[in-house]
Amino acid sequence: xxxxxxxxxxxxxxxxxxxxxxxxxxxxxxxxxxxFTACCQNIMECGMENIRSLKVECGAWVGYExxxxxxxxxVLEKGDYPRFxxxxxxxxxxxxxxxxxxxxxxxxxxxxRMTIFEMENMMGRQFELCDDYPSLQAMGWMNNExxxxxxxxxxxxxxxxxxxxxxxxxxxxxxxxxxxxxxxxFGSHSQTPxxxxxxxxxx
Amino acid sequence: xxxxxxxxxxxxxxxxxxxxxxxxxxxxxxxxxxxFTACCQNIMECGMENIRSLKVECGAWVGYExxxxxxxxxVLEKGDYPRFxxxxxxxxxxxxxxxxxxxxxxxxxxxxRMTIFEMENMMGRQFELCDDYPSLQAMGWMNNExxxxxxxxxxxxxxxxxxxxxxxxxxxxxxxxxxxxxxxxFGSHSQTPxxxxxxxxxx
Numbered sequence: 001x002x003x004x005x006x007x008x009x010x011x012x013x014x015x016x017x018x019x020x021x022x023x024x025x026x027x028x029x030x031x032x033x034x035x036f037t038a039c040c041q042n043i044m045e046c047g048m049e050n051i052r053s054l055k056v057e058c059g060a061w062v063g064y065e066x067x068x069x070x071x072x073x074x075v076l077e078k079g080d081y082p083r084f085x086x087x088x089x090x091x092x093x094x095x096x097x098x099x100x101x102x103x104x105x106x107x108x109x110x111x112x113r114m115t116i117f118e119m120e121n122m123m124g125r126q127f128e129l130c131d132d133y134p135s136l137q138a139m140g141w142m143n144n145e146x147x148x149x150x151x152x153x154x155x156x157x158x159x160x161x162x163x164x165x166x167x168x169x170x171x172x173x174x175x176x177x178x179x180x181x182x183x184x185x186f187g188s189h190s191q192t193p194x195x196x197x198x199x200x201x202x203x
Numbered sequence: 204x205x206x207x208x209x210x211x212x213x214x215x216x217x218x219x220x221x222x223x224x225x226x227x228x229x230x231x232x233x234x235x236x237x238x239f240t241a242c243c244q245n246i247m248e249c250g251m252e253n254i255r256s257l258k259v260e261c262g263a264w265v266g267y268e269x270x271x272x273x274x275x276x277x278v279l280e281k282g283d284y285p286r287f288x289x290x291x292x293x294x295x296x297x298x299x300x301x302x303x304x305x306x307x308x309x310x311x312x313x314x315x316r317m318t319i320f321e322m323e324n325m326m327g328r329q330f331e332l333c334d335d336y337p338s339l340q341a342m343g344w345m346n347n348e349x350x351x352x353x354x355x356x357x358x359x360x361x362x363x364x365x366x367x368x369x370x371x372x373x374x375x376x377x378x379x380x381x382x383x384x385x386x387x388x389f390g391s392h393s394q395t396p397x398x399x400x401x402x403x404x405x406x
Contacts, residue, residue, distance in 0.1 A: 074366075075366055076365070076366070077337050077338035077341055077365045077366050077400075078338040078340045078341035078365065079338050079339070079340045079341070079347060079364065079365035079399045079400075080347045080364075080365075080399065081364060081365070085368075085369065086363075086364040086368060086369060087364070087366075087368070132335050132402075134280050134402070134405075135259075135280035135281040135282050135406075136282070137281045137282045138280055138282070138405075138406050144282060144283045157366075160289075161282065161283075161284060161289040161290070162259070162279070162280045162281065162282035163277075163278055163279070163280050163290075163360075163367070164366070165288075165289060165290070196282045196283065197280075197282075199335075199337070202341075203338075203341055
């Protein structure tokens with residue numbers, strides 16, 4: 001999936017391509033290999049015990065710790081992930097499992113837009129986001145928590161810590177009607193409303 | 204350091220403020236506490252054995268695994284970092300040390316601009332970057348490596364894996380004259396030219 005670029009300025013290439021991911025049951029792209037162009041609810045049903053490396057060929061995907069899109073989640077964008085550490089992102093749980101995954105269909109929205117709220121159920125102070133924010137507090141948000149969120153268009157990934165670190169929560173306008181009314185709806189593994197950085201997911 | 208924002212749109216607040224960081228020798232902002240407004244070459248010389256949590260009050264900073272700004276490096280933006288995992292970012296080395304740190308002075312450039320090159324010594328195919336790129340390959344870059352870089356203005360953080368994961372390399376126009384001619388100059392811990400995501404550092 002090599003593309004020649006003539007321009008000297010690296011473009012934001014938003015051309016639509018069919019989602020494609022290649023997974024391997026050993027590190028560094030070794031062992032058994034399978035290609036997917038749609039969601040996989042349980043890699044073990046495909047005869048693979050676990051995924052130990054992967055390449056995203058096209059599109060943006062979400063990987064999950066457990067089957068049926070449960071447990072810790074992590075965004076996967078185009079590129080090479082030779083080991084677990086490359087995609088798990090957070091070392092709090094030391095996840096070494098990725099059992100299900102799916103493409104993020106609304107990641108190719110031209111414009112991503114969401115509102116964050118200070119309190120649950122879309123209450124309290126609110127701000128609209130349409131960019132990438134490595135530190136919400138640097139941008140004027142009052143503390144290290146977000147009470148609830150509404151995704152108007154596109155998809156975002158929210159992180160527990162500044163600089164895109166820690167637990168990830170993938171938020172999409174196509175899921176829950178884009179409404180995340182309290183931190184328990186952020187993800188099946190979410191334990192606190194702590195969110196300190198947020199960015200768009202695009203491909 | 205609370206700021207009231209009246210606008211409903213969360214602004215990119217680039218107002219200059221004096222860099223300030225508070226470090227603690229225990230997790231969750233407990234134990235001995237020290238405030239800094241400039242670089243610290245060796246926290247042990249301040250009588251602190253290690254840093255186990257921190258708050259960036261203002262500015263963008265770099266933390267280092269060893270004294271005198273050596274070893275693994277990681278960008279620290281405004282916010283709360285209650286544990287090691289919150290700032291180390293990568294779990295490849297399982298660093299549990301942050302011994303020196305300094306503010307990134309050129310992070311308040313209005314416009315950050317850099318050029319990445321396919322090969323060492325600014326050779327081969329090249330692209331100019333002035334935005335955030337969670338996946339260089341999604342933007343048209345040919346592979347998972349960058350041979351050399353020139354920082355024209357501002358500061359960037361380069362990551363080993365897509366989605367701002369893995370080893371970090373802080374690149375500044377004020378260091379090395381902005382020139383990073385081969386991967387050994389990316390950082391004192393760099394072992395490969397593997398770089399798959401890059402973003403600006405701003406505050």
